[in-house]
Amino acid sequence: MLSKKVKILGQAISPGETHQLSLDIAKLHTGSTIEVPVIVSRSKEPGPTILFIGGIHGNEINGVEIVRKLIAEKYHIPNAGMVICIPVVNVFGFLSQTREFPDGRDLNRVFPGSIRGSLASRFAYHIVKEIVPHIDYCIDFHTGGDSRFNAPQIRVGKNDTESLELAKTFGTRFVIKSAKREKSFRATLYNLNKKVLLFEGGKSLNINNDVTKIGIAGALKVMQQLGIRNFQKELALLKNTNDHSYLVKGSAWVRAKYSGLFHPTVQLGQYVKKGDDIGSLSDPFGFFEKKQKSTYAGYVICINQSPIVNQGDAIVHITTDAVEIPT
Ligand SMILES: [Zn+2]
Incomplete structure (x- = not known):
């Protein structure tokens, strides 16, 4: 006061x-x-x-x-x-x-x-x-x-x-x-x-x-x-x-499986299951494009919007421990 x-x-x-x-x-x-x-x-x-x-x-x-x-x-x-x-x-x-x-x-x-x-x-x-x-x-x-x-x-x-x-x-x-x-x-x-x-x-x-x-x-x-x-x-x-808010006590990054151009297909806040497609990684020439799968189940709380990523870069941040906050 x-x-x-x-x-x-x-x-x-x-x-x-x-x-x-x-x-x-x-x-x-x-x-x-x-x-x-x-x-x-x-x-x-x-x-x-x-x-x-x-x-x-x-x-x-x-x-x-x-x-x-x-x-x-x-x-x-x-x-x-x-x-x-x-x-x-x-x-x-x-x-x-x-x-x-x-x-x-x-x-x-x-x-x-x-x-x-x-x-x-x-x-x-x-x-x-x-x-x-x-x-x-x-x-x-x-x-x-x-x-x-x-x-x-x-x-x-x-x-x-x-x-x-x-x-x-x-x-x-x-x-x-x-x-x-x-x-x-x-x-x-x-x-x-x-x-x-x-x-x-x-x-x-x-x-x-x-x-x-x-x-x-x-x-x-x-x-x-x-x-x-x-x-x-x-x-x-x-x-x-x-509609729902979540208290997040744990989270982890999905890392790029390949180096290349990153094309995310998930949205912020979306729930994904382990193994779901979250985007793709490609070369810049049109020969190579592979799906990137989620290695965790949870809500997407951050997306790396860098168009170019290296193998192992953190690309999508996912909650691993989230509980709904009662309203
Ligand atoms: Zn800051």
């Missing part, structure tokens, strides 16, 4: 105010300052604070788009509590359309960071020091790496029951129980006793409208659940509900 006085990045945030702040802690090698916009909106009514963050990985643009739309549609203006939006954290990676920082570091592997560490580590340090103390909840928006297209899913820690309840509220078809990666933003927030949902949907360097819609609807549902704002009208228009 908010205390009376809130000061973020040196700016006093009074009840009822919205500010665009800037986290400027680094320069480009040209000398230009890199600014990371932080949009803070505080209600006159007390309540919890939620952080929406995108672009920890600079090429995961669908996450950036979801947070951008929350702001553009003014969904970030709360009726209680406070909403903090950081649409693009890794501005360096966003500029060069790469996952990492210019020092080659993955920002999501250097938390909680250090004031004298690498550039990425210093960034992490400032986020943890300046932003995190103000928040109670966080939704961290990601996409699949490279061409791996993830079915929209929420990942929660294995023993984090409160976040699991919020994940059910968010309402993606799949909720994945996954071990927290050491030194990730999620692990750091968890250690600081903040509730955090990690959203994964779509693939890198891509915007998919269905993924965006699911991300936005989820964010609104969570805000509504936390009493930050009622979005009944908006959610009715977004029409985002699943």
